[in-house]
Amino acid sequence: MTISLKPSDSPSEKLQPTGWLKYLSFSLDHKVIGIQYLVCGFLFYLIGGSLAGAIRVELTSPLSDFMPREIYNQVLTLHGTIMIFLWIVPVVNGAFGNYLIPFYVGARDMAFPRLNAVAFWLIPPSGLMLITSYFINGSAQSGWTAYPPLSITTPAAGQIIWILSVLLLGGSSIFGGINFIATILKLRRPGLKLMQLPMYCWAMLGTSILVVLSTPVLAGTLILLSFDIVAHTGFFNPSLGGNVIVYQHLFWFYSHPAVYIMVLPAFGLVSEILPIHSRKQLFGYTTMVFSIMGIVVLGLVVWAHHMFTSGTPPWMRLFFTIATAFIAVPTGIKFFNWVATLWGGKISLNAAMLFSCGFIINFVLGGITGVALAQVPFDVHVHDTYFVVAHFHYIVYGGSVFVIFSSIYHWFPKFTGKMLNENLGRFHFIMTFIGFNLCFAPQHWLGLNGMPRRVAEYDPQFQLINQISSVGALLMALSTLPFLWNILRSILYGDVAGDNPWNALTPEWLTSSPPPVENWEGEAPLVHEPYGYGKKDSNKNKEVIK
Amino acid sequence: MTSIVPKEQSSESKNELINEEHEDFRLFGLVAFLIADGMTFAGFFAAYLTFKAVNPIGPDAIYELELPLPTINTVLLLVSSFTFHKAGKFLETNESKQCQKWLLITGTLGVAFLISQMYEYFTLPFGLTDNLFASTFYALTGFHGLHVSLGSIMIMIIWWQTRVPLGRVNNENKFPFEAVELYWHFVDGIWVVLFIILYLL
Numbered sequence: 001m002t003i004s005l006k007p008s009d010s011p012s013e014k015l016q017p018t019g020w021l022k023y024l025s026f027s028l029d030h031k032v033i034g035i036q037y038l039v040c041g042f043l044f045y046l047i048g049g050s051l052a053g054a055i056r057v058e059l060t061s062p063l064s065d066f067m068p069r070e071i072y073n074q075v076l077t078l079h080g081t082i083m084i085f086l087w088i089v090p091v092v093n094g095a096f097g098n099y100l101i102p103f104y105v106g107a108r109d110m111a112f113p114r115l116n117a118v119a120f121w122l123i124p125p126s127g128l129m130l131i132t133s134y135f136i137n138g139s140a141q142s143g144w145t146a147y148p149p150l151s152i153t154t155p156a157a158g159q160i161i162w163i164l165s166v167l168l169l170g171g172s173s174i175f176g177g178i179n180f181i182a183t184i185l186k187l188r189r190p191g192l193k194l195m196q197l198p199m200y201c202w203a204m205l206g207t208s209i210l211v212v213l214s215t216p217v218l219a220g221t222l223i224l225l226s227f228d229i230v231a232h233t234g235f236f237n238p239s240l241g242g243n244v245i246v247y248q249h250l251f252w253f254y255s256h257p258a259v260y261i262m263v264l265p266a267f268g269l270v271s272e273i274l275p276i277h278s279r280k281q282l283f284g285y286t287t288m289v290f291s292i293m294g295i296v297v298l299g300l301v302v303w304a305h306h307m308f309t310s311g312t313p314p315w316m317r318l319f320f321t322i323a324t325a326f327i328a329v330p331t332g333i334k335f336f337n338w339v340a341t342l343w344g345g346k347i348s349l350n351a352a353m354l355f356s357c358g359f360i361i362n363f364v365l366g367g368i369t370g371v372a373l374a375q376v377p378f379d380v381h382v383h384d385t386y387f388v389v390a391h392f393h394y395i396v397y398g399g400s401v402f403v404i405f406s407s408i409y410h411w412f413p414k415f416t417g418k419m420l421n422e423n424l425g426r427f428h429f430i431m432t433f434i435g436f437n438l439c440f441a442p443q444h445w446l447g448l449n450g451m452p453r454r455v456a457e458y459d460p461q462f463q464l465i466n467q468i469s470s471v472g473a474l475l476m477a478l479s480t481l482p483f484l485w486n487i488l489r490s491i492l493y494g495d496v497a498g499d500n501p502w503n504a505l506t507p508e509w510l511t512s513s514p515p516p517v518e519n520w521e522g523e524a525p526l527v528h529e530p531y532g533y534g535k536k537d538s539n540k541n542k543e544v545i546k
Numbered sequence: 547m548t549s550i551v552p553k554e555q556s557s558e559s560k561n562e563l564i565n566e567e568h569e570d571f572r573l574f575g576l577v578a579f580l581i582a583d584g585m586t587f588a589g590f591f592a593a594y595l596t597f598k599a600v601n602p603i604g605p606d607a608i609y610e611l612e613l614p615l616p617t618i619n620t621v622l623l624l625v626s627s628f629t630f631h632k633a634g635k636f637l638e639t640n641e642s643k644q645c646q647k648w649l650l651i652t653g654t655l656g657v658a659f660l661i662s663q664m665y666e667y668f669t670l671p672f673g674l675t676d677n678l679f680a681s682t683f684y685a686l687t688g689f690h691g692l693h694v695s696l697g698s699i700m701i702m703i704i705w706w707q708t709r710v711p712l713g714r715v716n717n718e719n720k721f722p723f724e725a726v727e728l729y730w731h732f733v734d735g736i737w738v739v740l741f742i743i744l745y746l747l
Binding site (some may be wrong): 111112115174177178179181182185186187212213214215216217219220221223224227231232233234235240241242243245246249250253 | 568569571572574575578579581582583584585586587588589590592593596597600601674675677678681682685689
């Protein structure tokens, strides 16, 4: 059976607002939804960043003097939840995925446009719900992991709102994942083979498989946890015969893949950006594809390395240590492929490229500490210390957020038709890079010397390092200003970008900027070699870009 | 940021779209969703089995579950899968009266399952919060019962929509029928796994 796309002349379509108002409407256009994800995510990033700032202010002195401890716990819980579920996951998946994937597969929209819009519009209400819980009765206080019995014994109202909010965001994520799988596998333009797709498609396919397989387990776990809180069952309550370890297993079965849900799309985006700005083919396309799929498979069987101090039996420690160490292999392949892509290329050091290079540097540092943390003796020593905090932020901030900024600099001309100012962008990069490393590199030392995480008070010997870290955080906060100014200035007075300012070969650049509603005026272009830079012949796209 | 496409061109590209066709992959999307839904059940099953293996108070130490009623429930659901399939055959041959009859039987079987499940709940000697086994039992069967309830409602909607000539589900537009049928088989399959794990093991 086939579906004919009807011409959009129904009355509801005619009532669709145009101009900037369409970004506040229930639009079915994948490009509008992508921008909605991006802007919404960035607003939550500013909120989550302010909360991080509050944490760093508290930690400038060893005493708990800036805010009460209950508030500190709420702030760190909200910071983690907002940054993961409302900023990084929706932006690396939802924003760039929705905007780019239909272009890459040669389609005019996602496979299920209405489901797509529903998935986005679940996000703002759940985010607002999460934040307003702070003003009603206090937010959740048990961290983004919500480990019982802590999450059962802390005030119930905030925790329940937290659970509902995460359930809604999980649902949004699953709907998005189903949509991406269907779009990439089923909506490909005839004649376009899977192995000819840009790398971001593969990254999104892998990520969506992880989303569909692991997010429902988190949903089930949180439903059981809410029973424990509301109906006083004893699933995870030891005093009623329950078992907290089961919660940890189920939680990390989602939340370890969640790290890949945050970072795999970033891998894909970097693989798009590097070849364009170094005018070279992406090195090792096939190995990239297989390493993404390898990460997907391995990522599902390493979760218990978060639980080495939870009384795990020796065989489990051995298995999960080895499996985790194995993940370094596909990740290493990708790292060397990126370096080889840059090698000998005609590199233009613009803001997009700088942020991508920053990503490579930060990510390899975070990856090395990750391999270290997989080793049981080391992990037992630094578990729940600032070493883990430093490692995690090197992956999600130094990794994913750097890529988000890189992607914004790269695709802003396509989104708006205006160029960003490169010098402001370089300034933004330098501030962010120095601020980030100043903030998080010293935390490795703090962790190795035994400063626990999630505490408002600490031993006075750590004060100087904490203050250095706070200065770095201040620099990171300030670095947002040139970025925001750059965006605002460019939307108002930016240079006109033209269709293809980077001379790129991937399909989204082979249309106008911003693209028309149906993506292409005529037939969708068939791009067999998205990375065919620097090749003399067999490059059919060349005539298109002149 | 308004769309920069001039009006004429935009309507032109829309006219082109009339001829653009693609495969119907709504069932593909449904399968992906059912895989996700199945993973929720997998999480519950894993939790139950771990509780059973690790925790000192075994469920069987306290309560022995009665087998006859759940066995009848299993038969009810299995037969309803068969009758749904039969209704689908009649939908293909445009015999809507027969199709509606078998759909009604399927829906009745679903409701009968729910009533029987409720009866079991009321006669069981334990409540939701009595112990870990009781909680897990109600969580698992309750979550499955929620699926059966939704399925029964959807079967009734399909039954209402297959009436001739006003109904919107027929041989030309049978995706709603196929989707509910697939969902129903899925719920049925989950019950078989649940029955084995919860009652037989």
